[in-house]
Amino acid sequence: KGGGGGSGGAKFGYEAAVCGGIPIINALQSCYAGDVVHEVMGICNGTTNYMLGKMETGADYSDVLREAQDLGYAEADPTADVEGHDVRAKIAILAKLAFGTTVPVESIPCMGITGVTAVDFEYARLLGCTVKLVGTAARLSKYGERDGALSVYVAPKVVPNSHLLASARGCGNAVAVDSANLGVASYTGPGAGRYPTASSVVADVRRIADGLCPPDPFPLESSIELDNDYTSNFYVRISFADSLGIVRRVGEIAERRGVSIHSILQNPIDDRGAADFVVTTEACKLSQVTGMCEDVAGEDFARGPPLCMPMLMEDFARGP
Amino acid sequence: KGGGGGSGGAKFGYEAAVCGGIPIINALQSCYAGDVVHEVMGICNGTTNYMLGKMETGADYSDVLREAQDLGYAEADPTADVEGHDVRAKIAILAKLAFGTTVPVESIPCMGITGVTAVDFEYARLLGCTVKLVGTAARLSKYGERDGALSVYVAPKVVPNSHLLASARGCGNAVAVDSANLGVASYTGPGAGRYPTASSVVADVRRIADGLCPPDPFPLESSIELDNDYTSNFYVRISFADSLGIVRRVGEIAERRGVSIHSILQNPIDDRGAADFVVTTEACKLSQVTGMCEDVAGEDFARGPPLCMPMLMEDFARGP
Incomplete structure (x- = not known):
């Protein structure tokens, strides 16, 4: 009667594993049975959300990291x-739950927040946006239902202030699910902490005791193809030592890589030896924009490689 | 062999009954087992939320109602x-699910949106707020856990723009649950519509087929006392024909009713025969502020009874 695993009838609950205080696993397991999920996006790490919130109000990355460590949010080794x-x-x-696809972790393009600086929040503000570290699992073809390949990736994202992901503050987590029948539904709450985590564990134990845990804790494997060279609009911050013709040069590189430029933003230049400007792109593939960034980094005027972040556009921004 | 009801083992799912596309019934049934809910607040009616959103941007109540009827949101008789x-x-x-208390519908203080006008949105904006029609079920003593009586009521509420309830736009619904372990968690999504409703029904059918429906669709009856003379800060809009000494007179009436005034707001007066000002109160009982409004309505300067709305304060406004 219920062995230790395998087919012995063991039940497995893991609600606290993702977004400790948000019942997102339960929701994906049991509320989308007759629906088709297009996209799941989440702020699933309270520590970095806390840090980005502080940086938004002007704090420096290294100061914020030390503060998060002092508060016990960040580990001594904050790499993870x-x-x-x-x-x-x-x-x-979340991708496994929403799409039935086992995604090898090593195959997921993953960028953290170490390259994000105060100036990115300034440019984001010009765009009516902020910056959030977001995990995304999205079908390439939103309306193709079962025929679009799946992209899964992690990156700091430029998020409109009107989007519900922007409203996750402090250590709070938030997950938005876009599906064929419901449109965008969202779930917010505490991401971690002993009480939220314990509460989720107790709810699991209670569900198991009541026989209400799904027999298959993960959905059956689907045959959705993976394609992690995802498509998005991108924000590219180029740091440069000022000289003539930089914008023209960047334009040439973008054109060669097939990247169409949507807008160019530049703050007033205080220091001509250490300036920056931002290019936003039309929708293109990750490989195109990273190719463009590599080319730009090889130019004489470049001070290091550009910072490149996907942008969440308004069509997914409105919420319900 | 589930009979037609009673103790015959029939299963009952009703996810679509409240907030059609939001799995709030499932969440309250199965995710708060080890927790104690303090308060549930929700925007559960898409039609009025649509109307208030239009009024916020300057539209007139009767125009908005006609528009909502043309769009098929509002019934020909929009009373409900x-x-x-x-x-x-x-x-x-929701009160039954969160607190196990059967609340007779006739006993629930209920105010609709027919008295809300464009000027209320102007005053709300001065307060950094908007107006939403909110259903509330709250324990009087937030930290007394099991000893506070329960208040359940419906009213247009003055809601800070930073609150997640303020972010429910258009026909969208939103529910916030404040509990001992999770703090504030929130759920947003479409409130109605054929696809969201059908999707919730399918999820119920699937849960029933899989044997995952809770054996008791409603929690056992608890012994929580009901007290619908709820406590809140209030917004009171007083319409008057201008004369001397009105604020002093309102102050005297408030004092007699034991209502402490927090602030007084007055827009520039265009028409001395048809002006208004707003009093916000410290926390007091509904009966005190309605008594004050009755007294004010009996004064010579009053043009009709004041409009009185509870205010959601910032301590419940921050979200996660």
């Missing part, structure tokens, strides 16, 4: 949080 | 929506 590895593990679980 | 009766029925269900 700030490099996005924790979010990567969680979006793999 | 605009008088709050639909929200009243839904908050009674």
Whole structure:
């Protein structure tokens, strides 16, 4: 009667594994049975969300990291949080639940928040946006239902202030699910902490005791193809030592890589030896924009490689 | 062999009954087993939320109602929506799920949106707020856990723009649950519509087929006392024909009713024969503020009874 695993009838609940205080696993297991999920996006790491919130109000990355460590949010070795590895593990679980696809963690493109600086929040503000570390699992063809390949990735994302993901503050987590029948539904709450986590564990124990745990804790494996060279609009911040013709040069590189530029933003230049500007792109593939960034990094005027972040556009921004 | 009801083992799912596309019934049934809910608040009526959203941007109540009827949101007889009766029925269900208390619908204080005008949105904006029709079920003593009586009511509420309830736009619904372990968690999504409703019904059917429906669709009856003379800060809009000493007179009436005034707001007066000002109160009982409004309505300067709305304060406003 219920062995230790295998086919012995063991029940497995893991509600606290992703977004500790948000019943997102239960929701994906039992509320989308007759629906088709297009996309799951989540802020699933409270530590980095806390840090980005502080940086939004002007604090410096290294100061904020030390503060998060002092508060016990960040580990002494913060790599798993700030490099996005924790979010990567969680979006793999959410992708499995939403799409039935086992995504090898190593195959998930993953960028953390270590390259994000105060100036990115300034440019984001010009765009009516903020920056959030987001795990995303999205079908390429939103309306193709079962025929679009699946992209899963982690990156700091430029998110419109009007989007519900922007409203996750402090250590709070938030998950948005876009589906054929419901449109966008969202779930917010505490991401971690002993009480939320314990509460989710108790709810699991109670469900198991009542026989209400799904017989298959993960959905059956689907045959959705993976394609992690995802498509998005991108934000590209180029740091440069000022000289003539930079915008023209960047334009040439973008054209060669097939990247169409949507807008160019530049703050007033205080220091001509250490300036930056931002290019936003039309929708293109990750490989195109990273190719463009590599080419730009090889130019004489470049001070290091550009910072490239996907942008969440308004069509997924409105919420219900 | 599930009979037609009673103790015959019939299963009953009703996810679509409240907030059609939001799995709030499932969440309250199975995710708060080890937790203690303090408060449930919800925007559960898409029609009135649509109307208030239009009024916020300057439209007139009667124009908006006609538009909502043309769009098929509002019935030819819109009473159930605009008088709050639909929200009243839904908050009674949510109160039963969250607190195990059967609340007679007739006992629930219920105010609709028919008295809300464009000027209320102007004053709300001065307060950093908007107006939403909200169903509320709250324990009087938030930290007394099991000893506080329960208040259940429906009213247009003055809601801070930073609150997640303010972010429910258009026909969207939103429910916030404040509990001992999770703090504030929230659920947003479409409130109605054929696809969301059908999707919730399919999820119920699937849960029943899989044997995953809770054996008791409603929790056991608890012994929580009901006290619908709820406590809140209030917004009171007083319409008057201008004369001397009105604020002093209102102050005297408030004092006699034991109502402490928090602030007084007055827009520039265009027409001295048809002006208004707003008093916000410290926390007091509904009976005190309605008594004050009755007294004010009896004064010579009053043009009709004041409009009185509870205010959601920032301590419940921050979200996760």
